Amino acid sequence: MEHEQFTWASLIPGLSALPPHVSNGIIVSIILLIIVILGYTQYKRNADQVVPDGRMTFRNFVEILVESIAGLVDQTMGPRGREFMLIIGTLGLFILFNNLSGLVPGFLPATDNVNTTFACSLTVFFLTHFYGVREHGIRYLKQFVGPFWWLAPIMIPIELIGHLSRPLSLGLRLFGNITGDHLVTAIFFGLIPLLVPLPVMFLGVFVSFVQTFVFMLLAMAYFSGAISHEEH
Numbered sequence: 001m002e003h004e005q006f007t008w009a010s011l012i013p014g015l016s017a018l019p020p021h022v023s024n025g026i027i028v029s030i031i032l033l034i035i036v037i038l039g040y041t042q043y044k045r046n047a048d049q050v051v052p053d054g055r056m057t058f059r060n061f062v063e064i065l066v067e068s069i070a071g072l073v074d075q076t077m078g079p080r081g082r083e084f085m086l087i088i089g090t091l092g093l094f095i096l097f098n099n100l101s102g103l104v105p106g107f108l109p110a111t112d113n114v115n116t117t118f119a120c121s122l123t124v125f126f127l128t129h130f131y132g133v134r135e136h137g138i139r140y141l142k143q144f145v146g147p148f149w150w151l152a153p154i155m156i157p158i159e160l161i162g163h164l165s166r167p168l169s170l171g172l173r174l175f176g177n178i179t180g181d182h183l184v185t186a187i188f189f190g191l192i193p194l195l196v197p198l199p200v201m202f203l204g205v206f207v208s209f210v211q212t213f214v215f216m217l218l219a220m221a222y223f224s225g226a227i228s229h230e231e232h
Contacts, residue, residue, distance in 0.1 A: 007024070008107060009024060019113075020108035020113075021108060021113035024108050024109055024110050025094075025098065027107075028094065028109075035062065039062030042059040069088065069093075070082070070085060073089075076217065084131075087219075088219060088220060091120055091215070091219065099111055099212060100205065102178065102181075102182040102204070103201055103205065112179050114175045118171040120174070121167035121170035122167050124167065125222075128166075128226045129226065131223055132226035132227065140226075144156050144160065170215060173211075173214070177207060178211060185200050
């Protein structure tokens, strides 16, 4: 019988029967939900506090997360970036926490499975066109035709291939990098479990942040292109 890798989710009733990437995704989602609830509770409780605490508190931690994402969205997308704060922040935190969870023994990150990464990339794909149609109406389809109507037979296939390749590229890039990084970490742990894997784990943390940043950056670029009025 093939040996199954141990996961902490296998000890939780209701999650043990699910695939590892699904159970870990649920655990990460619950953790993020708890962070949101506690952060909102702390904010409401200390709403009148103008000067933040001098030490690192849970409220300060949540504020740093929110302000970092908000700053990235503002710098990348401009004045209208806050409209996409919720979807960008949700995807970014979900991907980041899943990436980092793979560095904890007993966790198999959801982003280590192509189904999860494609689910995230397809979410960006469909929302991109939803925002585009909402912004421009039927004129949004003009970008697939090209600047001249007689170029339509050539431009339509090219544009369709370009747009359909976006979720494929987003999903495969995230899946490949996270899978490779966690595989290397697991190999080092299996060979030499003490001290030596630490540099690899630091590299894993770096890769987790970089891949999250790349996914968010590309998603914001797609959203910005969809609502831009320069080409429509």
